[in-house]
Amino acid sequence: MTADTELHTHPGTSTGAQAHDHDHAHPSDRQYVIIAAILAVITAAEVGTYFLEDPDIAVLVALLFPMMIIKFAVVAGYFMHLKYDNPIFRRVFVFGLVLAVAVFSIALTSMQFWS
């Protein structure tokens, strides 16, 4: 992924803040297309589980959760540039995400959702 990654210094965006945000390598257009193709393949695999005959719920969860997390991470990392941008953006977003997962996992547990 990093072999022919372009360096976008973004001419015209010359304020200090933007220079700090953007002096990083971003994917090229071709790499964006490859990333989208990977996402499409994972989505096809997800939809494929719908056609399984009487699947066990545990098997479905074991198959679908990793695919969901990979898709989420790829979109956030590459399309949203979290992989390349200032780490503070990643921290802010991950904080909200982890807080949401923690709060609602506790809420679901307290309401005996898992049983």
Next chain:
Amino acid sequence: MSDAALDTAPAAPSEPESAHGPATGISNEKLAMWVFLGSDCLLFGALISTYLLLRHRSTTGPVELRDPENVFDIPFTSVSSFVLLMSSLTMALAVAAIHRGEVRRCRIWLVTTALLGATFIAGQVYEFTTFVREGLGYTTNIFGSAFFTLTGFHGVHVTVGIIFLMSLVLLSLRGKLDASNAETVEIFGLYWHFVDVVWIVIFTLVYLIP
């Protein structure tokens, strides 16, 4: 005061930040968008949790409409999901184009993104009207209420995104969008990609896991 004294005088504390960027070295607008997206995780977390809790607890309405598996059209929703996923690609290409100063190409990708978003919304409208025709309305049972609230909120997010996209297209047509304000397109792109990642979660948890 002599000229030398003027030259060595410290900068006034009220000097505007915009000349050199904020002291943190990061864009305030971009940080604000990330804070908003982080907080939006909590909104969608609440809606998804509520749906998961309530989807199998319906006691009213027709029996066949109390179970999500009897209602959903997974192949149709899969196509909608694919369309939204591809709109993330076109949005990323729009951001890359404006950073290179290619305004016309950026505009083409923005319009494409808006069209893909509109296709997704059209699919959602079709899905909702199909459910209503089959007898599953917002107040039919608790599953319907939770489902329409969750997916409806997401649909509103997509619709707001389409309005923003068209605003950006109008700005570019008036010559007010170029590489110097590429960050505006990038910040909006963050919102659009977030709408996509939320759908990635909804598609798996709501539609694919029975």
